[in-house]
Amino acid sequence: MANNGQAPSAPDVIVDFLGNIMPFKELDLQLLKDVARHVRVDFFPKGTWLFTMGETEVRFLYLIQQGGVKSFLADDEGNITLKDYRGEGEYIGALGIIRGTVANMNVETVEDTFCFLLPRDIFLDLITSQPGFAQYYLKSFSEKVVSTAYTELRKHRIERRSDEDLYLFSIKVADIIGRTLRKISVGSSVQDAAKMMMRFSVGSLLLYEENEDNIVGIITDKDLRNKVVATGMDMATSVRGIMTSPVTAISSQTVCFDALIKMMSHGIHHLAVEENGKILGVITSHDVMLLQGNSPYLLFKEISTQHSFPALYSLAQKIPGVVRNLINEGAKAGNIAQMVALLNDRVLAQLLQAVEQELGRPPVPYCWLLLGCEGRKELTFKTGQENALVYADPEDECQQQAASVYFKELSERTSNHLANCGYPVAKEQVMASDSQWCQPLRVWKGNYAAWLKGETVAGVIFCGKFFDIRCGYGHEPLLEEIRTKIVKDARKYQGYLASVVDDCITRRAPLAVYRDVLVGEDGKQESLFDIKEQGLAPYISFARILALHYGVRETNTLARLTILAKEERLDSELAGKVQEACEIQMHIQLIHQLHQFEVGTLPDSFIILGKLSELEKKMLRDGFELVGELNDVLKSLAVGTLER
Numbered sequence: 227m228a229n230n231g232q233a234p235s236a237p238d239v240i241v242d243f244l245g246n247i248m249p250f251k252e253l254d255l256q257l258l259k260d261v262a263r264h265v266r267v268d269f270f271p272k273g274t275w276l277f278t279m280g281e282t283e284v285r286f287l288y289l290i291q292q293g294g295v296k297s298f299l300a301d302d303e304g305n306i307t308l309k310d311y312r313g314e315g316e317y318i319g320a321l322g323i324i325r326g327t328v329a330n331m332n333v334e335t336v337e338d339t340f341c342f343l344l345p346r347d348i349f350l351d352l353i354t355s356q357p358g359f360a361q362y363y364l365k366s367f368s369e370k371v372v373s374t375a376y377t378e379l380r381k382h383r384i385e386r387r388s389d390e391d392l393y394l395f396s397i398k399v400a401d402i403i404g405r406t407l408r409k410i411s412v413g414s415s416v417q418d419a420a421k422m423m424m425r426f427s428v429g430s431l432l433l434y435e436e437n438e439d440n441i442v443g444i445i446t447d448k449d450l451r452n453k454v455v456a457t458g459m460d461m462a463t464s465v466r467g468i469m470t471s472p473v474t475a476i477s478s479q480t481v482c483f484d485a486l487i488k489m490m491s492h493g494i495h496h497l498a499v500e501e502n503g504k505i506l507g508v509i510t511s512h513d514v515m516l517l518q519g520n521s522p523y524l525l526f527k528e529i530s531t532q533h534s535f536p537a538l539y540s541l542a543q544k545i546p547g548v549v550r551n552l553i554n555e556g557a558k559a560g561n562i563a564q565m566v567a568l569l570n571d572r573v574l575a576q577l578l579q580a581v582e583q584e585l586g587r588p589p590v591p592y593c594w595l596l597l598g599c600e601g602r603k604e605l606t607f608k609t610g611q612e613n614a615l616v617y618a619d620p621e622d623e624c625q626q627q628a629a630s631v632y633f634k635e636l637s638e639r640t641s642n643h644l645a646n647c648g649y650p651v652a653k654e655q656v657m658a659s660d661s662q663w664c665q666p667l668r669v670w671k672g673n674y675a676a677w678l679k680g681e682t683v684a685g686v687i688f689c690g691k692f693f694d695i696r697c698g699y700g701h702e703p704l705l706e707e708i709r710t711k712i713v714k715d716a717r718k719y720q721g722y723l724a725s726v727v728d729d730c731i732t733r734r735a736p737l738a739v740y741r742d743v744l745v746g747e748d749g750k751q752e753s754l755f756d757i758k759e760q761g762l763a764p765y766i767s768f769a770r771i772l773a774l775h776y777g778v779r780e781t782n783t784l785a786r787l788t789i790l791a792k793e794e795r796l797d798s799e800l801a802g803k804v805q806e807a808c809e810i811q812m813h814i815q816l817i818h819q820l821h822q823f824e825v826g827t828l829p830d831s832f833i834i835l836g837k838l839s840e841l842e843k844k845m846l847r848d849g850f851e852l853v854g855e856l857n858d859v860l861k862s863l864a865v866g867t868l869e870r
Contacts, residue, residue, distance in 0.1 A: 240265050240342060243291055247315045248841060249362040264348045267291070270339045276318065277329035284322030284329055286343035290314055293339025294740060297331040308747055310847075311336070311740035315840045320363045323349055399485050400478035402514075403499050403507035409434050412442055416454050416468065417461040419445060430496045430508055433469050441505050443469030446496055473498045478506055483552075483561060486514050490526055490568050522548045522565050529572045533580050535643055542573045542647035546607055546823050553820070559606065559812035560784050567603040575699045577643045581636055588636070589628040591701035592617035597656055598691035600698070602766070603782050604812070607819045607829040610652030611644055612691060614663040616670050616704050626666070633664050656691065667704055671711045678712070680721030688722045690770055694781045713777040723775065727864040730767050735853035736760055739843040742836035757815045758831035761849065765808040768856045772796060775863060783808060800855060807849035814842060 240262040244250040250258060270276065276288065276295065294313040298306050309331055312318060318333055323346050352359045408426050410419055412433040419431055433443040445465055453459065453468040475498040476485055485497055495511040511523055525548065529541050545566060552562045578594060597612040599605040615637055620626040637658040645651050658664050662684045665673075673683045677692065686692075693712065697705045716722075736744045736755070743751040744760075755761065769786040772778070776795045780786050784805050791801035819829035835843065 237262050240267075243289075243342060247289070248844075249356070249358045252358050253356070261344070261348060261352070265289075265342050265344050268341050268343055270335045270341065272335055272337045272339075274335045274339075275332065276335065277322075277331065277333040279329055279332045282329040284319045284327075285346050287320055287323060287346070287349045288318045289342040289344065290316050290318075291340045291342050293335060293337050293341075295333050295339065296336050297333045300332060308737055308745070308749055311738040311745045313741045316844070320349075324353060324363065397482050398478065399476060399480050399482060399497075399499050399509045400501070400506070402482070403478075403509050407432065407505070407507050409438055409441070410465065411435070412464070412466045412469065414465055415462050416450070416459065416465055419465045420450055420461075423447060423450075429510060429512075431465075432473065432498065432505065432508065433465055433471075439504065441473055441498070443471035444473045444496060444498065444508075445469050448495070470494075473505070475500045475505065476509070477501070482509075482514050483557065483565075485509055486511070486523055487564055487568070489514075490523065522552075522569065526569055526572055529569065529576060532576055533583070535577070535580060535646070538573055538576055538580075538643070539646045539648075542570075542649075545569045545573075546820075549606055549816070549820055550824075553817065558809050559816045560604075560782075560809055562816065563604050563606055563812075566606050567600070570600070570605070571698055573647060574640075574644070577640055577647075578636070578699050581639050581643070584639070585632060585636055588617070589625055589632055590618040590620055591704065592633060593700035593702060593704040594640075594658065594698045595695050595705065596698040597695055599694075601691070601694035601696050601781050603696070604766075606816050607823055608648045608650070609829065610655045611641060611649050611657055612655050613641075613658045613698065614656060614695075615658040615665075616708065617664075617666055618701070618704060619666045619668050629666070630661075634659075634661060637664050667707060670708055674708065674712050675715050675719070678715045678719045678722050680719075680725060688726055690726075690767060693770055693774060696781055709779050712774070713779065716774045717777065723771070724864055726767070726771055727860045730764065730771070730860055731857045733764070735764055735850040737850065739835060739838075739847050739850075744835060753835060755833040755835055755846075756831055757811055757818075757833050761811045761846065762808065762815070764853045764856060765804055765811075768804070768860065771860060772863070796859070800852075800859075803852055804856065807845070807852050810842075810845045811849060814838070814846075 237259065241259055244253075244258055244262060244265075245255075250261070253261070270293075276282075277284070277297075279299065290313060292314060294311060295318060296308060297310045297312075297318070298308050300306055319329075321327075322329055353363065354360075408422065408428050408430075409432045410422055412435045423429070423431060430444055430446045432441050433445065434440050435442045443466070445468055449468045449470070454461070454463075459468075474488070474492060474494060476488060478499050478501040489495060489497060489511050497509050498505045499507050499509055514523060525541065525544055529538065532538050532541060548565060548569065549562055552565065557565075574594065582588065593616050595601070595614040595616060597614060599609075600612060615633055617629055617633055620629050641651060641657060641659040651657070656663050674692070676683045677686075677688045680688065695705065695708070734747060737747050738745045739755075740751075743753050744755050745751055766783050769783045769790070772790050772795060773780065773786045776790065776793065778786055778789050778793075778795075780789055787796065787801045787805050787808075790796040791798040814833060815831055818831075818833055822829045838846070
């Protein structure tokens with residue numbers, strides 16, 4: 227190791243530098259100053275070998291203050307394999323010190339470089355005494371690092387507005403429920419229930435049987451209006467006849483956002499709140515709405531009452547506005563995508579119902595299928611439509627003809643209305659308005675069997691978007707039949723596996739983020755990063771392949787990983803790392819697209835690396851390193867399948 231121009235340390239400069247990089251910035255000021263006294267500054271000209279693989283004893287943690295290094299492997303023939311680039315604010319040598327080993331890679335400066343050198347014993351003391359250090363250097367995506375990254379994204383990339391005081395992600399349902407539980411016996415009359423609701427000014431009552439802790443149902447003021455008054459029911463009738471049972475419940479420790487999602491998904495306005503198996507109270511949609519300024523729930527309700535096409539066009543344009551508030555409140559991209567999916571689905575349902583009113587009753591049941599990112603509930607800003615339509619197998623040729631005509635017209639009209647709502651039509655996308663993707667159930671079953679055998683259907687060989695499907699509207703059992711077919715044939719044929727695994731492994735992730743450029747394995751540098759294709763695609767494909775192989779019916783990437791880990795199909799620690807990597811990249815993309823939306827440009831996935839913070843770049847680099855682990859899992863999966 228060269229040492230050309232060693233200089234005495236400058237504590238103020240060192241303290242300032244350390245105080246601005248993770249994890250040193252988390253130390254208290256006095257400890258930071260104590261550490262800084264042990265640090266020395268060294269200068270290394272371009273081309274200096276700092277470490278030689280298998281030889282160099284790592285005596286310092288090298289913190290790069292200015293300049294940069296590359297790490298690489300070299301074989302006996304002199305062939306070079308690049309492994310990483312690191313620049314200002316980053317480090318080298320941590321694993322060698324922690325493991326007590328010599329350098330496991332060659333490290334060379336790529337330009338004149340200044341480093342702050344922290345002695346090995348001081349670094350090991352910090353690893354032992356400061357939990358954040360051990361997490362940072364030993365575990366990618368530690369909770370503290372991830373939390374800091376999200377905070378940076380919210381504070382530095384989004385300018386908060388004065389009207390955005392939301393509490394959906396900071397307040398738990400236990401904090402807003404009333405502690406006085408209003409209950410009535412299930413044998414009581416409707417009239418007695420109405421009197422109790424009026425006396426206590428509540429909109430619901432829990433119903434118990436035998437003893438007050440045995441809750442068997444719930445009634446609401448809506449039940450009294452719709453089931454009693456509107457039908458002329460005898461007021462002496464037992465409330466058992468109008469109750470909803472069982473009661474939909476949620477944990478008292480759940481944040482209000484998740485309660486809101488559950489209400490919207492189930493089409494209900496009341497949730498029982500339970501703790502340790504005991505119901506504490508009831509939370510209502512009104513309770514949650516009081517926490518909000520720009521309420522996604524109010525928008526959901528407004529969409530649900532509209533049947534006019536122009537009104538739906540206008541309301542759909544408000545959906546992206548929900549995103550900013552949720553980001554500021556602390557929502558991760560996965561949370562936001564769930565909410566956007568619920569709102570988009572509601573618009574779609576209202577449009578299709580209105581089109582059905584125009585065309586008359588469909589000749590057979592049908593299901594409008596959502597594909598790709600919409601099928602995974604991972605869409606936040608409107609991009610090109612990706613959808614298809616499956617309808618029940620007609621009984622005869624006459625019904626087949628009627629179905630073909632009806633669903634062609636329904637698909638074309640709906641596609642046009644969706645375009646007016648802000649979901650553009652893209653010729654290269656799969657759409658229900660194209661007759662080859664508007665077919666009866668038997669045809670779809672045949673398509674999936676062919677794809678899983680490795681065959682081509684309508685010019686398309688195995689394509690991931692067709693395996694990320696969900697019901698946007700309509701007769702969901704049709705989709706469930708398709709999913710059952712997929713699970714069965716994925717186990718039976720396996721023809722798809724070798725090609726899709728090979729495709730994943732061939733499309734390698736970038737090597738590193740060095741300063742403001744992306745570095746590939748060949749050393750090629752790019753300033754633009756396609757976060758959709760180069761960042762997220764490997765995680766999405768990985769989760770999809772494992773889900774297919776193990777018969778997981780879920781389509782959302784994060785949910786697939788959770789199920790795979792729970793079923794012990796995937797190492798839980800690796801699953802957690804992939805989820806965090808996926809979430810942080812989705813979040814970076816989300817904020818990038820929000821900026822584009824607010825200046826009126828079409829959202830895309832091309833990130834200018836120079837606009838990212840050093841911590842965000844670190845999160846990207848850690849995510850790239852994960853892809854190699856995922857490819858190893860996929861290789862083992864493919865080999866194991868071929869050997870059977």
